[in-house]
Amino acid sequence: MFDIESLYQATGIQDAIRALQADERAMIISGGSDVLIQCREGRLAGCSLVSIHGIPELMGIEQAADGTVTIRAATSFSHIANHEIIRRTVPMLGDAVDQVGGPQIRNIGTIGGNVCNGVTSADSASSLWALNATLELHSASGVRQVPIRDFYTGAGKTVRRRDEVLVALHIQKKDYDGFGGCYLKYGKRNAMEIATLGCAAMVRLTEDRRHVADLRLAYGVAGPTPLRCVNTEDAARGMKTDEALLLHVAAGAVAEVNPRTSWRASKEFRLQLVSELAKRAVRQATLNAGGELDV
Amino acid sequence: MFKTLTMTVNGAEVSIPVDERESLVDTLRNRLGLTSVKKGCEVGECGACTVLVDGEAIDSCIYLSVWAEGRRILTVEGLKSPTGELDPIQQAFIDEAATQCGFCTPGIIMSAVEIVGTGKRYSREELRKLISGHLCRCTGYESILNAMERIVEETYKRVGK
Ligand SMILES: Cc1cc2nc3c(=O)[nH]c(=O)nc-3n(C[C@H](O)[C@H](O)[C@H](O)COP(=O)(O)OP(=O)(O)OC[C@H]3O[C@@H](n4cnc5c(N)ncnc54)[C@H](O)[C@@H]3O)c2cc1C
Ligand code: FES
Ligand code: FES
Numbered sequence: 001m002f003d004i005e006s007l008y009q010a011t012g013i014q015d016a017i018r019a020l021q022a023d024e025r026a027m028i029i030s031g032g033s034d035v036l037i038q039c040r041e042g043r044l045a046g047c048s049l050v051s052i053h054g055i056p057e058l059m060g061i062e063q064a065a066d067g068t069v070t071i072r073a074a075t076s077f078s079h080i081a082n083h084e085i086i087r088r089t090v091p092m093l094g095d096a097v098d099q100v101g102g103p104q105i106r107n108i109g110t111i112g113g114n115v116c117n118g119v120t121s122a123d124s125a126s127s128l129w130a131l132n133a134t135l136e137l138h139s140a141s142g143v144r145q146v147p148i149r150d151f152y153t154g155a156g157k158t159v160r161r162r163d164e165v166l167v168a169l170h171i172q173k174k175d176y177d178g179f180g181g182c183y184l185k186y187g188k189r190n191a192m193e194i195a196t197l198g199c200a201a202m203v204r205l206t207e208d209r210r211h212v213a214d215l216r217l218a219y220g221v222a223g224p225t226p227l228r229c230v231n232t233e234d235a236a237r238g239m240k241t242d243e244a245l246l247l248h249v250a251a252g253a254v255a256e257v258n259p260r261t262s263w264r265a266s267k268e269f270r271l272q273l274v275s276e277l278a279k280r281a282v283r284q285a286t287l288n289a290g291g292e293l294d295v
Numbered sequence: 296m297f298k299t300l301t302m303t304v305n306g307a308e309v310s311i312p313v314d315e316r317e318s319l320v321d322t323l324r325n326r327l328g329l330t331s332v333k334k335g336c337e338v339g340e341c342g343a344c345t346v347l348v349d350g351e352a353i354d355s356c357i358y359l360s361v362w363a364e365g366r367r368i369l370t371v372e373g374l375k376s377p378t379g380e381l382d383p384i385q386q387a388f389i390d391e392a393a394t395q396c397g398f399c400t401p402g403i404i405m406s407a408v409e410i411v412g413t414g415k416r417y418s419r420e421e422l423r424k425l426i427s428g429h430l431c432r433c434t435g436y437e438s439i440l441n442a443m444e445r446i447v448e449e450t451y452k453r454v455g456k
Contacts, residue, residue, distance in 0.1 A: 103406065104428040105354070
């Protein structure tokens with residue numbers, strides 16, 4: 001038995017919003033792979049839960065006529081990883097969520113839960129950040145679209161209010177079209193392991209395929225929230241795709257991140273990973289963009 | 296609070312009262328006597344409690360029973376044939392000596408049901424990833440992978456996709 005004070009299974013988005021308003025202590029549970037663990041640990045003992053589990057209007061993936069990819073918040077990782085639209089448009093995100101936990105966790109864990117928990121190690125977060133995802137939040141006061149760069153406010157904290165439901169994540173065509181991407185996760189084990197560091201890189205090449213038209217570099221666990229290395233990105237534009245580019249992203253990233261020491265790894269080791277994964281991810285992203293890189 | 300839960304378990308519809316705070320592993324074990332479903336860690340780490348919900352393997356220790364409303368649940372008890380014979384997946388585990396103490400076995404077999412059900416062929420490396428949500432403290436996994444390889448191959452030969 002879980003230590004839960006009350007549980008309400010919502011029938012739809014509006015019903016969930018109403019239930020969250022009716023009980024000012026209530027919080028959302030979706031797949032439950034964070035919430036139920038915290039109930040077991042006692043950290044959420046006695047909580048009141050509004051369940052959005054299995055609500056059809058919160059599940060599924062679509063592509064609009066303008067190319068925008070929409071992933072509904074309660075879509076499970078396994079349904080994202082191999083989805084035809086994801087493989088065709090944002091395969092990096094598919095690869096990233098395919099590295100969450102193990103198969104049973106991927107069948108239950110949702111992408112909405114992964115961003116709403118505000119956790120820096122969330123495997124989808126760095127990719128979503130690199131992809132400039134927009135989060136669509138619904139509440140009694142209406143709908144707001146929050147760019148992911150404005151979403152995180154601190155470790156485990158986001159701008160989402162308690163009574164707001166994340167309904168969907170949107171990724172615009174300009175943020176994936178022509179890019180090659182790569183997410184690398186470093187963990188002590190190959191599976192069932194929270195990232196020691198996660199790195200998402202995206203590269204779009206100029207027409208000659210030898211220079212960087214655009215580059216994005218995002219990390220998880222390199223600071224209290226997932227983050228982007230914008231200065232490094234700016235300076236990379238126009239650079240030739242060679243070893244100097246890799247050295248630039250590695251050194252640039254190290255100057256922009258702010259990892260800490262935890263039981264999983266020391267700050268020094270994380271900085272080493274920031275540097276090394278930047279090189280490997282940018283290299284692979286360049287190749288995935290159809291470029292060459294002779295190093 | 297108690298709720299009436301209606302779901303299909305191993306092919307038969309059941310309607311039972313459950314506490315809304317209950318996990319599916321407790322409902323299956325304590326109310327329905329399906330003790331093939333094991334409790335190891337109760338935090339989604341070991342896979343001993345794995346069952347299929349609408350064909351997908353989940354850890355029933357971190358799944359609220361009320362979520363099973365209207366869904367199809369499959370446990371190892373539901374695998375045996377009407378005449379009582381073992382499922383070919385279970386037989387493969389026996390033939391490859393893939394079970395020792397047996398605590399992890401029902402859970403892994405349920406993951407195997409999901410994997411084999413795709414009718415696809417998998418490399419040993421892929422199978423390693425697909426059973427990574429299970430801990431086995433006895434076998435060292437090699438014999439489990441042998442059993443998985445055997446049954447995946449046999450199935451592929453029959454229905455191959
Ligand atoms: C064994 C195990 C291994 C794991 N491994 C990984 C891993 O490798 N990588 C990783 O990133 N995570 C991992 N996790 C953590 C977890 O699976 C993920 O964070 C998952 O995405 C959580 O989603 P959920 O739907 O299960 O969340 P829930 O537990 O239901 O919710 C998580 C949080 O988000 C809020 N929330 C959920 N959905 C919404 C919504 N639509 N709108 C508003 N708020 C919402 C909830 O209120 C809660 O605060 C693991 C967990 C377990 C148990
Ligand atoms: S008992 Fe459910 S995963 Fe261990
Ligand atoms: S056979 Fe004993 S735990 Fe796997």
